[in-house]
Amino acid sequence: MIQFEGVSKTYQSGKQEIHALNGIDLTVETGEIYGVIGFSGAGKSSLIRTVNLLERPSAGRVLIQGKDISTLSSKEIRTIRKDIGMIFQHFNLLSSKTVYHNVAMPLLLAKTPKNEIDEQVKQLLDFVGLADQAQKYPDQLSGGQKQRIGIARALATNPSVLLCDEATSALDPQTTKSILDLLRKINKEYNITILLITHEMGVIREICDKVAVLEAGKVIEQGSVFDIFSNPQQPTTQRFVRSVMNDELPETLLAQIRNAQSDNAIYRLQFTGNSVGQPFMSRVSREFKVDLNVLFGNITELQGVPYGNLIVEFAGEPSEIQLALSSIRKSNIDIEEVNDYVR
Amino acid sequence: MSVNYDQILEALWETIYMTGAAFGFSLLIGFPLGILLVVTRKGHLLENEPVSKVLNIVINIFRSVPFIILMVAIIPLTRLIVGTSIGTAAAIVPLVFYAGPYIARLIENSLLEVDKGVIEAAQAMGATPMQIIFRFLIPEALSSLVLALTIAIVGLIGASAMAGAIGGGGLGDLAITYGYQRFDTLVMFITVAILVVLVQGVQSLGNVLSRTVRRN
Numbered sequence: 001m002i003q004f005e006g007v008s009k010t011y012q013s014g015k016q017e018i019h020a021l022n023g024i025d026l027t028v029e030t031g032e033i034y035g036v037i038g039f040s041g042a043g044k045s046s047l048i049r050t051v052n053l054l055e056r057p058s059a060g061r062v063l064i065q066g067k068d069i070s071t072l073s074s075k076e077i078r079t080i081r082k083d084i085g086m087i088f089q090h091f092n093l094l095s096s097k098t099v100y101h102n103v104a105m106p107l108l109l110a111k112t113p114k115n116e117i118d119e120q121v122k123q124l125l126d127f128v129g130l131a132d133q134a135q136k137y138p139d140q141l142s143g144g145q146k147q148r149i150g151i152a153r154a155l156a157t158n159p160s161v162l163l164c165d166e167a168t169s170a171l172d173p174q175t176t177k178s179i180l181d182l183l184r185k186i187n188k189e190y191n192i193t194i195l196l197i198t199h200e201m202g203v204i205r206e207i208c209d210k211v212a213v214l215e216a217g218k219v220i221e222q223g224s225v226f227d228i229f230s231n232p233q234q235p236t237t238q239r240f241v242r243s244v245m246n247d248e249l250p251e252t253l254l255a256q257i258r259n260a261q262s263d264n265a266i267y268r269l270q271f272t273g274n275s276v277g278q279p280f281m282s283r284v285s286r287e288f289k290v291d292l293n294v295l296f297g298n299i300t301e302l303q304g305v306p307y308g309n310l311i312v313e314f315a316g317e318p319s320e321i322q323l324a325l326s327s328i329r330k331s332n333i334d335i336e337e338v339n340d341y342v343r
Numbered sequence: 344m345s346v347n348y349d350q351i352l353e354a355l356w357e358t359i360y361m362t363g364a365a366f367g368f369s370l371l372i373g374f375p376l377g378i379l380l381v382v383t384r385k386g387h388l389l390e391n392e393p394v395s396k397v398l399n400i401v402i403n404i405f406r407s408v409p410f411i412i413l414m415v416a417i418i419p420l421t422r423l424i425v426g427t428s429i430g431t432a433a434a435i436v437p438l439v440f441y442a443g444p445y446i447a448r449l450i451e452n453s454l455l456e457v458d459k460g461v462i463e464a465a466q467a468m469g470a471t472p473m474q475i476i477f478r479f480l481i482p483e484a485l486s487s488l489v490l491a492l493t494i495a496i497v498g499l500i501g502a503s504a505m506a507g508a509i510g511g512g513g514l515g516d517l518a519i520t521y522g523y524q525r526f527d528t529l530v531m532f533i534t535v536a537i538l539v540v541l542v543q544g545v546q547s548l549g550n551v552l553s554r555t556v557r558r559n
Contacts, residue, residue, distance in 0.1 A: 052467055054463060054466060054467060077469075078469040078470075078471065079469065080469075081466070081467060081468065081469035082468070082469040084467070085467075086464070086467040088460055088463070088464060090458075090460050091460075092458065092460035092461050092463060092464035093461075093464075094461060094479065094482065094483055095483065096482045096483050096485060096486070096556075096557065096558055096559050097482065097558075097559070098558075105468065105478070106468045106469075108478070109468060109469065109470050109474055109478070110469075137558055153464075153468075157468070157469075163467075
């Protein structure tokens with residue numbers, strides 16, 4: 001478990017003080033995949049670096065398994081760092097050493113016997129699917145392969161926590177997916193707690209259990225990925241959610257609706273879990289005197305639960321529409337009027 | 344020609360000897376200083392402002408004195424170390440004072456080229472400062488270090504030619520005394536040609552070595 005308690009970080013830049021972190025409170029439970037998202041400059045890198053003390057908080061405490069790490073001696077810090085693996089956006093491999101040597105490095109530092117190193121490196125390379133690349137050098141590998149080496153290296157000391165610093169930000173979407181799959185596998189098979197920072201909401205949706213949104217050094221919103229995606233409160237969060245769950249109506253359609261000048265009501269309907277499968281539209285238009293026109297829709301999966309989003313135009317007598325809406329509400333579908341959004 | 348081939352060979356040997364010995368000692372001094380210059384910098388492994396400041400000032404002082412003046416200025420010290428202030432061995436002392444600080448700067452430069460991310464990864468692995476220096480910084484910079492040291496050797500060959508001024512011998516001495524002062528153009532030409540070949544050879548060797556240690 002990693003706990004941030006009022007963690008702040010202030011840099012001195014000339015005469016100016018820059019508050020990179022501003023009283024962060026977060027708890028990452030053991031075995032969780034926790035994502036921190038924010039635009040660049042929000043303080044993500046500083047935050048993740050306070051966990052292994054690459055950055056020292058100016059105020060507040062970081063606790064790992066309940067232990068305040070800011071009080072540790074440099075020797076104790078080095079010991080605890082061996083229990084915290086880290087991977088980086090730009091991989092940070094040694095370009096002068098082979099893949100084998102790169103993965104072996106943490107073991108060499110710990111003065112592990114050679115035959116043990118041999119065995120472990122083989123296992124690690126096997127695990128990340130690069131057993132046949134051991135004698136190559138990093139510059140002979142693709143970005144995805146380099147990140148796999150980075151992951152193998154981070155796992156060499158058998159850590160209980162893995163920090164991912166924008167680990168997929170330099171990769172193409174295909175490769176990103178394969179790296180995220182690997183991270184999920186690490187989390188499941190070894191029960192390693194993963195704390196990742198990213199600016200890609202797709203990464204959060206893909207593998208995280210929980211998410212915190214960081215802005216100007218503060219956590220502005222946090223919760224389960226499902227809650228944040230289905231009901232984002234803060235404007236920044238909404239922007240992030242919209243970046244992967246596009247529910248903007250196409251401009252031409254908007255113009256069409258505006259020109260029609262009808263006073264038909266437009267609603268956003270949100271379905272989760274088993275309400276997704278219901279044929280509610282045909283039922284409602286049969287039972288009430290309303291016509292339904294789907295303007296936009298999508299369906300996705302969040303943490304293994306289906307989640308759908310429809311923007312529907314209701315045409316008919318206002319009283320009939322109200323009846324239809326309350327009937328829809330009964331089947332666990334969230335309704336929100338979005339007239340303003342169109343007009 | 345006013346000199347014979349034996350004299351030329353002897354001068355060549357003196358140049359090689361002066362350069363080699365001076366390079367060895369300069370490296371012994373310059374290498375640790377170069378590493379210190381890097382790691383005591385602000386935000387680096389062993390940040391230490393006083394050490395960094397003093398080191399920089401001292402190195403800059405030595406670097407700003409022209410070699411010909413340095414040579415004369417430290418004569419008492421030379422006499423203390425080698426017992427005499429003239430001859431090839433005596434020339435080595437000022438050469439070391441000249442090249443040591445120079446090598447420190449060159450090494451500082453090479454080590455600074457190492458990606459900060461690699462150092463960060465090393466720290467995240469729990470490496471000690473010593474481990475970071477010897478297992479990360481130096482191996483990653485090795486190729487560039489070899490090139491930098493090649494520059495130092497070429498610089499030393501040039502400086503050793505001036506050592507003739509204190510009777511240091513070597514090719515430079517030969518060129519001045521016979522080529523210039525006795526107007527023997529051929530001697531001048533031959534010595535310069537040998538120096539050119541020497542420098543070309545050292546540089547080529549440095550290039551090849553640098554390429555082979557890129558992956559170490």
